[in-house]
């Protein structure tokens with residue numbers, strides 16, 4: 001098993017006198033987040049040209065780097081993957097023609113401010129606009145960082161009331177910003193209220209703390225979370241360099257408390273857009289008991305076009321994982337549909353062709369094989385006592401086509417329909 005070394009923060013001159021106690025205290029890190037150029041220069045060498053560019057960036061954009069994450073930066077190397085995620089680049093001032101303010105239309109799908117209800121049975125609650133660190137590739141740039149505040153309690157209560165009134169919501173995803181920037185007792189108030197709602201089955205927390213401020217995962221936090229099981233945590237590692245002794249401890253502490261941790265990676269150009277890096281990351285995640293969940297295609301948010309890779313690269317990465325390594329190390333590659341369509345999974349094609357009874361399929365080695373379907377392929381699905389008891393209804397969308405409930409799905413304003421209507425008149 002790989003041994004991880006503790007970060008040697010004392011190698012950084014300005015942290016030389018920081019006590020061990022302070023370094024392991026997440027509040028100390030929050031108080032000492034690097035927000036301006038003079039503080040940054042004490043931690044990483046910045047030349048004059050870069051300083052000038054940074055000045056321009058900071059007129060428009062915010063910077064925020066936790067001392068812990070900054071200590072992972074390789075000072076000698078301009079293209080250090082930690083540096084690229086933390087220090088603003090002049091490219092962020094450029095908006096590509098296809099960039100949007102809110103590409104996922106999270107604001108549009110929001111029945112009450114702070115809550116997005118996109119999928120039938122689950123909601124996204126943006127509990128805080130604050131992050132301990134402002135990732136340069138953040139998709140929620142419009143929400144995060146421009147207002148340095150948590151959601152007012154009244155607004156959170158309105159969101160929770162919405163969940164209470166919507167019996168179909170069985171999964172609540174608390175995200176932000178980073179909800180773990182909230183103090184334990186405040187977070188507990190929110191979680192408790194959600195847990196008290198009878199129809200809520202699971203609670204998920206989206207946080208980058210295990211990566212950017214692992215000391216936030218304290219014993220008292222996990223003790224609190226444990227009371228409200230089932231709770232799941234989704235975090236956001238992008239590169240094997242982010243897996244350290246400290247982040248490993250944080251993830252293991254969660255896992256030891258019975259809180260499963262999953263990971264969502266964003267594909268970022270020159271950071272992790274290559275098959276061996278992602279494979280290494282997936283393997284190392286499993287070693288710290290984090291289950292790879294999603295790999296995201298970079299969204300079309302403003303100012304992050306320099307991070308975008310091609311979708312093709314994502315497919316190549318999956319091709320290099322699937323079958324070649326543990327199934328558990330293979331996340332789902334998704335494109336979050338612009339316009340609010342939600343996540344769309346993409347896979348390299350494994351189906352070569354089909355006939356009445358046979359499928360021609362290919363595996364990861366390139367072997368082409370057949371699968372013969374049974375002759376009597378009609379299942380009794382939909383007619384057994386289990387469904388009858390529960391008044392089971394097929395899901396909407398394409399599932400309705402498959403169940404025969406709908407003949408077709410048509411876009412609104414279909415030209416052909418308009419013509420027919422004109423003819424009738």
Ligand SMILES: *Cc1c(COP(=O)(O)O)cnc(C)c1O
Pocket residue numbers: 116117118119122123124173343
């Ligand atoms: C990603 C997301 C979810 C959760 O989706 P899962 O696929 O269940 O993880 C819920 N709501 C919104 C708006 C999302 O973007």
Ligand code: SF4
Pocket residue numbers: 130131133134135137138139140144176177178207208
């Ligand atoms: S932690 Fe998440 S929400 Fe916060 S800046 Fe990073 S990517 Fe954005």
